[in-house]
Amino acid sequence: MSKMDKRTHSESVTTNASVTHDFSPENSDIDILDNGKTVRDFIDDKIKERVSKDTEDPFYVANLDRLYLIHLRWVTNLPRVRPFFAVKCNNTPVVLKTLSALGTGFDCASKNEIDLVLSLGVTPDDIIYAHTIKPLSHIKYAEAHGVSRMTFDNEEELLKVSLSHPNAKLILRIAVDDSKSIIRLNTKFGASLDSVAQLLERAKKLELDVIGISFHVGGGCTDSVAFMQAIADARHAFDIGNLCGFKMNFLDIGGGFSSRKDFKVQFEEVSEVINKALDECFPPESGVMVIAEPGQFYAEPVFTLAANVIGKTFVTDGKQGGEIKKMMIYINEGLYGALGLVAMHPGLTNVEPYPQRTVTNSDKRHTTVIWGPTCDCADVLLGTYHFPEMHIGEWILMENMGAYSVTLSTEFNGFERTQLYTVVSADTWCNLHLSNTNIF
Ligand SMILES: Cc1ncc(COP(=O)(O)O)c(C=O)c1O
Known part of the structure; x- marks a missing residue:
């Protein structure tokens, strides 16, 4: 994938060419997916990049x-x-x-x-x-x-x-x-x-x-x-x-x-x-x-969110070495960030562990509570999740994160707003006429 340089477009759709912006392909932050690269490949690369740089900051990917x-x-x-x-x-x-x-x-x-x-x-x-x-x-x-x-x-x-x-x-x-x-x-x-x-x-x-x-x-x-x-x-x-x-x-x-x-x-x-x-x-x-x-x-559906597991505890039945009742994971996005709406309406997003390692059907699933990163105990995703054991530093993915997420985010407890990457396929970029008009 590459930042798009000049391309010709083959197909046209109805676009509003009267809109002019200083956001040309050359200086935009849009990554063009070419050579068969998918959005998932892009997310994989960003996670690998973070792992290699020892950072765990969450990110969104907007798919144009x-x-x-x-x-x-x-x-x-x-x-x-x-x-x-x-x-x-x-x-x-x-x-x-x-x-x-x-x-x-x-x-x-x-x-x-x-x-x-x-x-x-x-x-x-x-x-x-x-x-x-x-x-x-x-x-x-x-x-x-x-x-x-x-x-x-x-x-x-x-x-x-x-x-x-x-x-x-x-x-x-x-x-x-x-x-x-x-x-x-x-x-x-x-x-x-x-x-x-x-x-x-x-x-x-x-x-x-x-x-x-x-x-x-x-x-x-x-x-x-x-x-x-x-x-x-x-x-x-x-x-x-x-x-x-x-x-x-x-x-x-x-x-x-x-x-x-x-x-x-x-x-x-x-x-x-x-x-x-x-x-x-x-x-x-x-x-x-x-x-x-x-x-x-x-x-x-346009935004996918990747968040990192920054903490974990098990709740047991109280006896030493006792039975695990549930797993609690703490992630670096929550009610006061991107999850303001979905924390309260759990059906709106599907939360899935990012497959950094193979998890088989025989791996034990725990009743899981997903907490946000702030000191507020209201900062939790309502809903019931059943995850395999998660480890600190692993990632989870959430689809359908584009509505009432960026606009509801705060910096409560000093957690910064989540970084956004934007991707588009070369075909769509051309169809949109974004490459050789002043739309962007
Ligand atoms: C006046 C008004 N218009 C439009 C919308 C967008 O609604 P929706 O996101 O359900 O399409 C809202 C959402 O609160 C609204 O208050």
């Missing part, structure tokens, strides 16, 4: 091939829905730049997220400020930088917007059923359908412009019917908006999608339900622009 394929899966299945990637899910510049090159927009939750994507060359029209509770100064920042689409779900927010961004294009977020989702959001956000008329009348009195409706069915939605019902609810709210005299032409179906093959409901099935509901409630001839705010869908 996966990001590219995930995007193709989106556009194939939801051709009417333009994705605005939720930056809160993963704010790594290389991820954002790739998505921007592929033509997605961005859902930003704050001034800093807006600032970040603007600094990458994204235009304000490709941003939605999708937070219903915004600090006044952040609304002013959006106004000063030409970002006009923003969500709201309450009257106080309307007052703030009328003071600081009277020309904003407002999108009313409604509360929808999120009971079938892993991460529920609708107790905190979303106006009830009963309050829609009153809110829209208030917006009218304040001479604000409401252009559409948004919702979020919750993170990791396991039931496609939730989308169907939410789209029907949005239609109802649209009708109220039109009656109030607004020109409603924007629908935002939020996030909550999963691209994992082991997820309870497959994206193809969810998409089919969404497409049908859209065709019924918002047919193409209605002229309504439909967007979504996927986060996890795009980012989750």
Whole structure:
């Protein structure tokens, strides 16, 4: 594998060539996998390198091939829905730049997220400020930088917007059923359908412009019917908006999608339900622009994390030389680092010992507790693991680590943020046009 130098591309995909960055292949930190090298080979090399240098620092590997394929899966299945990637899910510049090159927009939750994507060359029209509770100064920042689409779900927010961004294009977020989702959001956000008329009348009195409706069915939605019902609810709210005299032409179906093959409901099935509901409630001839705010869908499978076993104890039945009840291992990533989300939702990642030595079926498996590195006893991966005996210095691998990991990391207890390597195959690099345009 090599850092990519100039290559010609043979195939073209729809990319956003208007986006320009100072991130050329020559000075980027992207490793191009060529000569048949795989991502796994890359991980093996990085582990060997660490072992030879006597360091045990954890690392992520971001696989841009996966990001590219995930995007193709989106556009194939939801051709009417333009994705605005939720930056809160993963704010790594290389991820954002790739998505921007592929033509997605961005859902930003704050001034800093807006600032970040603007600094990458994204235009304000490709941003939605999708937070219903915004600090006044952040609304002013959006106004000063030409970002006009923003969500709201309450009257106080309307007052703030009328003071600081009277020309904003407002999108009313409604509360929808999120009971079938892993991460529920609708107790905190979303106006009830009963309050829609009153809110829209208030917006009218304040001479604000409401252009559409948004919702979020919750993170990791396991039931496609939730989308169907939410789209029907949005239609109802649209009708109220039109009656109030607004020109409603924007629908935002939020996030909550999963691209994992082991997820309870497959994206193809969810998409089919969404497409049908859209065709019924918002047919193409209605002229309504439909967007979504996927986060996890795009980012989750893209990152793999390698962490090191830095400590180990056995819990026995108390007698000297007694029976081992469980093995406790301590790794150098945890709740306050990359594992903030997966520590609490163990099903989100598969944690596996990295095969540094042969482990056979006859090797004893221990009930294993995986602790993070900090002094906090909440720093533990919930869930039950059964590992062969692990030794200090050995590695474990975690797949699907790209969502809500880098963005939730802290330096609690002085543990630094985890290093990231980015890899892409030569073919994908060429397909993305990254080699000879100014996209990167
Ligand atoms: C407003 C908003 N949009 C989009 C997302 C992304 O959701 P997901 O990662 O489930 O796709 C979130 C996640 O919290 C959110 O709060």
